Amino acid sequence: xxxxxxxxxxxxxxxxxxxxxxxxxxxxxxxxxxxxxxxxxxxxxxxxxxxxxxxxxxxxxxxxxxxxxxxxxxxxxxxxxxxxxxxxxxxxxxxxxxxxxxxxxxxxxxxxxxxxxxxxxxxxxxxxxxxxxxxxxxxxxxxxxxxxxxxxxxxxxxxxxx
Numbered sequence: 001x002x003x004x005x006x007x008x009x010x011x012x013x014x015x016x017x018x019x020x021x022x023x024x025x026x027x028x029x030x031x032x033x034x035x036x037x038x039x040x041x042x043x044x045x046x047x048x049x050x051x052x053x054x055x056x057x058x059x060x061x062x063x064x065x066x067x068x069x070x071x072x073x074x075x076x077x078x079x080x081x082x083x084x085x086x087x088x089x090x091x092x093x094x095x096x097x098x099x100x101x102x103x104x105x106x107x108x109x110x111x112x113x114x115x116x117x118x119x120x121x122x123x124x125x126x127x128x129x130x131x132x133x134x135x136x137x138x139x140x141x142x143x144x145x146x147x148x149x150x151x152x153x154x155x156x157x158x159x160x161x162x
Contacts, residue, residue, distance in 0.1 A: 001049065004030060008040055059114060066118045066141060070125055071107035073136035083109050085132045091124050
């Protein structure tokens with residue numbers, strides 16, 4: 001990697017600018033063309049320096065204030081059918097299966113939901129409950145967000161910030 005690559009990584013860590021041509025804007029900041037920005041990103045990805053480039057939406061700023069984890073307790077004879085059903089609903093962003101803790105925590109399926117209000121999320125979960133035929137569930141709403149950033153950052157000089 002050369003100095004422009006390092007500066008590019010620093011720019012990308014800050015997020016894409018919200019303009020019509022974000023790569024051209026990044027190029028302007030770095031003194032290179034938008035096409036060169038895209039070429040460098042492709043080369044860094046091919047070299048394994050960048051694994052993926054993705055968008056992260058600030059949910060709170062978008063008005064999404066209700067985030068819930070739902071723990072479901074399907075019947076023991078379920079064999080994964082309920083998980084497949086729940087995962088197919090567009091309102092379910094994540095769906096996991098875990099082993100229960102007998103006598104302490106009997107829930108085996110977990111779904112994640114996001115919405116504009118707790119009431120709206122609860123209505124959504126009630127509809128899912130009826131649709132899949134599982135009445136035993138617990139809704140856990142998030143109360144505070146502690147971390148929503150990547151684990152590693154790159155300094156402009158190429159050093160890693162833990």
